[in-house]
Amino acid sequence: MNIGLDQYVYLASPLHRWEPRCKLIGLMALIFAFSFVGNLSILPAMLVVTAAVFAVSKLPVSFMLRRLRYPGFFILAVILILPFVSGSTVVLSMGPLDLRQEGLISVLSIAARFLSILTIGLVLFGTTPLLTTIKSMRALGLPSILADMAFLFFRYLFEISDELRRMETAMRLRGLSLRRFSIHGLRTLAWLGGSILVRSYERADSVYKAMILRGYGQAGRSQYDLRASSRDLIALGVILMVAGGFIAGDILV
Amino acid sequence: MHIPDGILPISVTASGYAATTAITWYSVHKINQKENPREDIPKAALLTAAFFVASLIHIPVPPTSVHLVLNGLLGVTLGYFAFPAILIGLFFQAVMFQHGGLTTLGINAVIMGLPALVCFYIFRLRNIAGKGERMTGAFGFLAGFGGVGVSAVLLLVILLTNIPAELDASVERTAIFTLTLAHVPLMAIEGAFTALMAVFLQRVRPEILVGA
Secondary structure (H helix, E strand, C coil), X not given: CCCCHHHHCCCCCHHHHCCHHHHHHHHHHHHHHHHHCCCHHHHHHHHHXXXXXXXXXXXXXXXXXXXXXXXXXXXXXXXXXXXXXXXXXXXXXXXXXXXXXXXXXXXXXXXXXXXXXXXXXXXXXXXXXXXXXXXXXXXXXXXXXXXXXXXXXXXXXXXXXXXXXXXXXXXXXXXXXXXXXXXXXXXXXXXXXXXXXXXXHHHHHHHHHHHHHCCCCCCCCCCCCCCCCHHHHHHHHHHHHHHHHHHHHHHHC | CCCCCCCCCHHHHHHHHHHHHHHHHHHHHHHHCCCCHHHHHHHHHHHHHHHHHHCCCEEEECCEEEECCXXXXXXXXXXXXXXXXXXXXXXXXXXXXXXXXXXXXXXXXXXXXXXXXXXXXXXXXHHHHCCCHHHHHHHHHHHHHHHHHHHHHHHHHHHHHHCCCCCCHHHHXXXXXXXXXXXXXXXXXXXXXXXXHHXXXXXXXXXXXXXX
């Protein structure tokens, strides 16, 4: 399992340098403002702001295209179906299928919102190491139980995934080949899943002991030495104003 | 199975976040009532990762293959950690694979996490009904079948009532009903798989099944 999300976190751009808490608040506000936009005349402005943020981030376009491919399928399905089933104003009739105006309009706004939100999300998480993002969430008030779980989850996800792959390889080497559906095959796979749970459960014991030995749970000095400069705060103010502008614009227009 | 960004109106995504915050708060509150709440964190985190990985196991169902959701069994094994676990899993899925979405994280967590909690409560009835292998299998099936079933119904209801289509209410109801029926075979596979896994755990490491 290779995610390659932090492939470009060490580029140098204003967005990479932005203090992670400010970046998290600012870009999340922008994302929610975008999800609020429903007015057709505001969509171009939304796409322009998205393109500007993406350009400032210096992330390569190929990175975004690669990441859009998978979620794109779902949106593609919506785009192909909705114009034919939604609405009453028929603009084009193709045999038994009627292309409807209302459906077309909602498809346009869904696609634009989807593209903008995903791009801003990629900028947010592609310009900061994921662990720094979680640290800043913790600093912003995420309960420590969730933050600790998220750290440990991320720490062991890839190891457990490798372990599963090793077990699958071992099963194949011993002659298992599952091409048809059978109760026997299902049981084998369920035992495989069960084994991965048992192994992780047992491993957690030693992980916990090691953490205790290193002082886990003791009050110590804060590990979150995040500091926002006035420049970071000004940038946050500007982005929040842009986000507010979109919401106000959508209500007023 | 997850709702992507851009489809739902903000009223729905905001309510999703509100509900998620409330359920997470309740879960954290319940966890903190334990004698040593920190002790279970590594277990919960590693099991979350293991569930994440195990849900990638593909079951061959010619001509294609399906993968499982396992939220029912996750509820059974993690108890009050289940909802935070699902929230974390969905967050990483949205961030790493763009599967699901950031604005829809709250509503997706409700869709997957609420049934997990329900399964946790149902599976606890095993304490009364008995912990033999048959009972464990039966409750496992119930957890697997019910977990995915409730999730599928929640997902379809939310999608179909909110997709900006001016669909007729009766058409909507029929669509929800038909699509749910179409998921029944998947729910059965999930149930059987979960039952087999629960029996396996009962034999090998019964303490993983929390209600035990």
